[in-house]
Amino acid sequence: xxxxxxxxxxxxxxxxxxxxxxxxxxxxxxxxxxxxxxxxxxxxxxxxxxxxxxxxxxxxxxxxxxxxxxxxxxxxxxxxxxxxxxxxxxxxxxxxxxxxxxxxxxxxxxxxxxxxxxxxxxxxxxxxxxxxxxxxxxxxxxxxxxxxxxxxxxxxxxxxxxxxxxxxxxxxxxxxxxxxxxxxxxxxxxxxxxxxxxxxxxxxxxxxxxxxxxxxxxxxxxxxxxxxxxxxxxxxxxxxxxxxxxxxxxxxxxxxxxxxxxxxxxxxxxxxxxxxxxxxxxxxxxxxxxxxxx
Numbered sequence: 199x200x201x202x203x204x205x206x207x208x209x210x211x212x213x214x215x216x217x218x219x220x221x222x223x224x225x226x227x228x229x230x231x232x233x234x235x236x237x238x239x240x241x242x243x244x245x246x247x248x249x250x251x252x253x254x255x256x257x258x259x260x261x262x263x264x265x266x267x268x269x270x271x272x273x274x275x276x277x278x279x280x281x282x283x284x285x286x287x288x289x290x291x292x293x294x295x296x297x298x299x300x301x302x303x304x305x306x307x308x309x310x311x312x313x314x315x316x317x318x319x320x321x322x323x324x325x326x327x328x329x330x331x332x333x334x335x336x337x338x339x340x341x342x343x344x345x346x347x348x349x350x351x352x353x354x355x356x357x358x359x360x361x362x363x364x365x366x367x368x369x370x371x372x373x374x375x376x377x378x379x380x381x382x383x384x385x386x387x388x389x390x391x392x393x394x395x396x397x398x399x400x401x402x403x404x405x406x407x408x409x410x411x412x413x414x415x416x417x418x419x420x421x422x423x424x425x426x427x428x429x430x431x432x433x434x435x436x437x438x439x440x441x442x443x444x445x446x447x448x449x450x451x452x453x454x455x456x457x458x459x460x461x462x463x464x465x466x467x468x469x470x471x472x473x474x475x476x477x478x479x480x481x482x483x484x485x486x487x488x489x490x491x492x
Contacts (some may be wrong), residue, residue: 234384255392301377309356317348337375377445403482434486
C-alpha cells in the first residue's frame with residue numbers, strides 16, 4: 199500500500215500531476231542519532247568493541263569479535279570473528295500490527311539489515327532481515343506482530359570478514375523507503391533526544407551539598423533535559439571535596455544513588471563511616487556517563 203500525496207492541477211486537457219510526496223508521518227524517522235555523518239557521541243570514543251554496551255548514543259553493540267568505529271562522515275561496523283550487530287531498541291507504542299521499513303545508506307561493504315521484536319535487545323530472535331552489499335540505499339520491510347511485546351529493534355550487522363561503511367539509517371511507518379529524500383539529521387535535535395537516554399557530565403564539575411545526614415550527603419546537578427527513567431552510573435567517578443577543594447580525609451564513598459532525574463539529577467552519596475561534615479562539594483574530575491538506556 200502506498201501512502202503518497204499526489205498534487206495535481208486542472209488544465210484544459212484535464213488533470214496534470216505536478217508532484218508526488220510521501221505522507222508526512224511516513225517521513226518521520228523513528229530512530230534517534232541515525233545520521234552517522236555527524237553522530238552524537240557523548241561517550242567520546244573513536245572505536246567501541248565491548249559487547250552488550252552502548253556506543254554512539256542510542257546504538258548498542260552485540261558482538262563476539264567486532265567493533266563500531268567512528269570515521270569522518272560515516273561509521274564502520276566490522277567483524278573479525280563471529281558476528282557484530284549495531285542495535286537500536288524503540289518502544290512498541292502504536293506499532294503493533296503496523297508495517298515498518300528499515301533503510302540504510304551504505305558507502306561500501308556487505309552485511310545484513312533487519313528488525314526483530316524482543317524484550318531482550320541482545321537476543322536477535324526471528325528477525326525480518328535482508329542481505330545488503332555495495333553503496334546505495336538498501337531497505338527491508340516487516341510487519342510488527344499484533345501481539346508484540348518488548349521492544350522493536352532495528353539492526354545493522356556483519357559476519358566474519360565483513361565490513362560496512364554506513365552513512366545513515368531510517369526506520370519509518372509503511373512499506374516504502376523515503377531515506378533518499380530525507381533531510382540531513384539535525385545535530386541539536388538529535389542530541390536533545392539522546393539526552394533522555396544518557397548524559398555526559400561536564401568536567402571539571404563542582405556541585406555543593408544540599409542536604410546531609412550522618413552517613414550520606416545529597417547534591418543536585420542541573421540537567422539539560424529530563425532522563426526517561428532513573429539512571430545508573432555507567433562510567434567515571436565522583437569525589438568528595440571540601441569547599442576549598444581540598445581532599446576529605448578518612449571518608450570514602452561507598453555508594454552513589456540517583457534519587458531524582460527530572461531537570462535536576464539528585465545524587466545521594468553514602469559514605470563508609472559517619473562523615474561529620476555540614477558542607478561539602480561533589481567533584482567530577484573526569485567524564486562521567488550516566489545511563490538511562492534501554
